[in-house]
Amino acid sequence: MSLLTSNMLSLLIFLPLVSAFITYITPARYTKQVALGLSLIPLALCVPLFLQFNSALAGLQFTESHTWLPAFNIRYTLGIDGLALPLIGLTALLTPLCLIASWHVQKNPQGFFAAFLALEAFVIGVFSAQDFILFYLFWEAMLIPMFLLIGLWGGENRVYAALKFFLYTFVGSVLMLIAGLWLYNVTGSFSLEVWQNTVLPLGAQKWLFLAFFAAFAVKVPMFPFHTWLPDAHVQAPTAGSVILAGVLLKMGAYGFLRFCLPMFPEGSAYFAPMVFTLSAIAVVYAAFIAYVQTDIKKMIAYSSVSHMGFVTLAAFSGTVTGLHGSLLVMLNHGIVSAGLFLGVGVIYERLHTRQLANFGALAKIMPAYAFVMMILTLAAVALPGTNSFVGEFLALLGSWPTAPIYTAIATTGVVFGALYMLHLYRGIFYGDASETVLHHTAELKDLTCREWLTFLPLLALIPLLGVMPSLAQNLWQQPVQAISAEYLPALKAQIAHQPGIPQIMPETEQLSTPIVTETLALETISGTIVSATVPVTPTTSAH
């Protein structure tokens, strides 16, 4: 058992990689069963991973460190903290769901399933690598299976989309590599821990920030680097979209939290107004565009851009509240958008179209499907009680003290978000049936057991995390505190330097000072504590 725990992360990375190889050489008849079976092992491994993770500890856990290329001081270092753990869990959960959703892949199933398992390995690698070269390796390696999934198993315009996806992300990554090499020259190490403990001059921080920003902003994707995403989503097979929206986009935001904010706090603070602006634009702009899309996958793709705007806005707000919100939105968007893309897959499998105009009245023909999609739609519009609400609420609440105007702009996103999601839902499920639906009524069977299986874990998580977000929040208490402590003072100094940054009610912060004295107010989940109080003592009275 100790061997297992001390190499847990390596296992989580290399088991899927080996599984990918096994899947590739399995006869086509058994590929999907074998792949699914193998993909359940990392998911099972996540159980001890979560159980043994101690959220009270600061710093990394499950660390492994071995010499790799001593000539350049490159080490094989793995380790996770509360930022990475939930994303690893999400990856391990979504991969089997994606495989189940891809049950009907006809074209070269060995290749498809192998690519998927390899993708899982590399993504987990990205989240657990603690050495820059290792991180970069996984970061780039991840592009290959995804490129293949879009380019080989995608839609009619797949090559264009795959190339666009590859070039965009690759160009960003190259700048990150150069910045990494520069940091190696300065520090003599590729260890992220060493980098984090190095204090850099502001000028260097600015350039380093921009280089890393290029890689992460493309991945998130932030406005105006987002145009690869709709194309990639539309062309990708269902499972590709699920994993892309569910996990891959989170890698960008994860990068901001792992590299930019803690390593270059002054540099990040310097560019924070730019990030705020781009984020607020992304929230509103992408929501507008989503509203006029005719392709339902494109709509959901643009909704991703819009939601990731909340993530970056809140992350760069730097408050503990904002960072909690940012991480929650990341996790919840991973759950909800994955569910929505699975939902699109359900109808695409039956009607082979994604045009909104080709649906209609499906609530009557497929009531169970309508129910599932209604839950997902409500979660996507951040209805309180669903998981998305707490995330968005905390993200905006936490951003308000440092960026009130941008927060107010982003808040209008809740209106446009509801507009396109309800428009989408009405188009698919309500109203009159389109010609396409009328001609294919026989094929329009309601959800099969296999499809229910893909939805059920996500449907369970939506209310669970909606009512008890602390299940996830407890994991990242420590890193959130640490990041905020590094970055927020820099941001406050920055805001103080630039009177040009608009602030409503500057005096309010002095009054309550929630961000200065941000102490951890954690209440344990308790039973029904009852306290009898007269709610208000009338200080003034009419009589």
Add this chain to the structure above:
Amino acid sequence: MQALVPQLTTLAVLLPAIGALLGALTFLIWPTLKAELAHGHDDHHGHDDHAPEAPTASSKWAHYVAMSLTTGSVLAATVISWTLFIGLNNGTAEPVTTHWFTWFSAGPWAVTFGTMLDKLSATMLIVVTSVSACVHVYSWGYMAEDASKRRFFIYLSAFTFAMLMLVTAPNLVQMFLGWEGVGVCSYLLIGFWFHKASANAAAIKAFIVNRVADAAMLVGLFALAATFGTLTYSEIFAKVDAVSATNSYAISFIALFLFIGAMGKSAQFGLHTWLPDAMEGPTPVSALIHAATMVTAGVFLLCRMSPLYEAAPQVLHIVGYVGAITAIFAATVGLTQTDIKRVIAYSTCSQLGYMFFAIGVSAYPAAMFHLTTHAFFKALLFLGAGSVIHGMHHEQNIFNYAKSGYVLRKVLPITYGLMWLGSLALAGIPPFAGYFSKDLVLESAFAAPGGWGLPLYAIGTLAAMLTAIYGFRIIFMSFHNKPKVDEAHAKPTKAKSKKEAHHDDHHHTPHESPWIMLVPMLPLAFGAVLSGWLLHNMGTLEWWDGSIVIHHAHSALHDAHHIPEFFKKLPLILAISGITLAFYLFAEYRGIPKRISQLLPIPYAISLNKWYIDEIYQVLWVNPTASVARFFAEWGDKKGIDGLLNGGAATVRDFGQWLRGAQTGYVYHYAYAMLLALTLGLGYLLWKTM
């Protein structure tokens, strides 16, 4: 009693949720049935296409199990609510705050689920559960022929739960949960007949207009959180004095943005456009959600936040004027609408305006009092209208009742009587409920310090007369017809549409509604008649035991009893003249209204077209939104960003080709190039060193 109060409160809130969940579980045992997949029951043309298949035994069970569970749980919640209310009233129970568990905590914020029971929430509890229980029972009859009625009951109970969460929340975040929850249930219920395009459009409109208001409300909440450092009511109220001493601007900002949120939910002028369209939903929904409970959430919120609003007097002025404008605006529109439900919807809008202008003059108790009485008589009116619609086979146009050739007051005698009670209460005739509460609102406005409420009083009194006219227009137009209809008198102003003609062909016999629909109207009728007299203590500040706070300088409510006698009686005089006028115009001389509309075409057109607000919004908001969205998609993404990128790619390609052109292969070209570079480089170095 006191020991059980927290548990009882929790139970009252959770029971409807349990009912809804258990009802939803019936879908696991009996999945969606064939009958449910077919076209449902329909307000406009339902009678000719619903339930094509005979219900099987299992389908009956599925529905009745779900309906019993939901109705039973709401009835139980009603009993508990009344127990608590009476307990608070006679002193056997004390206000209590319960904590269930921490919802979320981050940074300085810790938000808990729980309940807060005081006079304010207890009043809302009885209003919500009582009307909800009546509507649940009524729907057994009204929705009897609907193929997916269990879904309807599940939504109703879910709505009731969300509304109870809203009113019993101890903090603003849980309140917001209820706030959004009722919005979604409203969306689902307006669009219940989802094959109707108009119902879908109305549902989305309701949700989006409310979301616009909610976005403003969220901004208010963020500002409030940043200013007060808490989102819990009791902690906010404790800090109001300290904050207003240093930062009254922040208080006004917060109060204003929360009010915008309240305007959306309570359909105040500017954000009211969704409410009339919401009448696309089944009539019991209109009674519960769009008359008695959800739309009053905004009024409740402002009363709950009274300590804050008392510190923001400028915002109170805005609240007062918005309320008054809404009251008169909706009343003028209500005069000319032909759809019985829409008339009542505009009436609701108008009455909510009264509540807000009561708040504007700091007469929160008067607002809550009117909210309570209004819930009873308006729900009664809607259920009565539903009974008429049911009896007339889904005909909603009051002019078509006149044409039907039946004397409705003889065909529907019980409904007719109940509608009279509701209308008298609405018009404010003593001793009916509306008289007590509406007069208190108007008198408070008159007594507002410095006389700033006088315009509100004038507007409100005029609107009271209009209320009597449109209220009794329904009664006289719908029920007082001659047996053999005289074409010259009853000709509708508009030509018969195809659909209406289609209806005439059916020749269904109108009938009185079944007992299952009439009996639940009786408690509401009781409330409409007696609640004003029984609950008149609600109009005093003392009754609220500190759950409402009024600044001592805002003495409107206190002085309301000391205004000149004439101005106390004036609304009543006008209301009685309104009823008399309505009798002559709409029962005796039906040709006159038509003449008036011809004489005053412009005011008539403005009223009939609802002041053209929808058209203005189409131009102002809806079309620009779509245009901007298309512009972003086309010029922002496709031609802008991607265009630049593709252009960039082309530039790289062209540059490469140009460079290739430079590779001539002639040695002297290279030599010249080297020479040039060397010269430039050396020159630069020289220039630097000098």
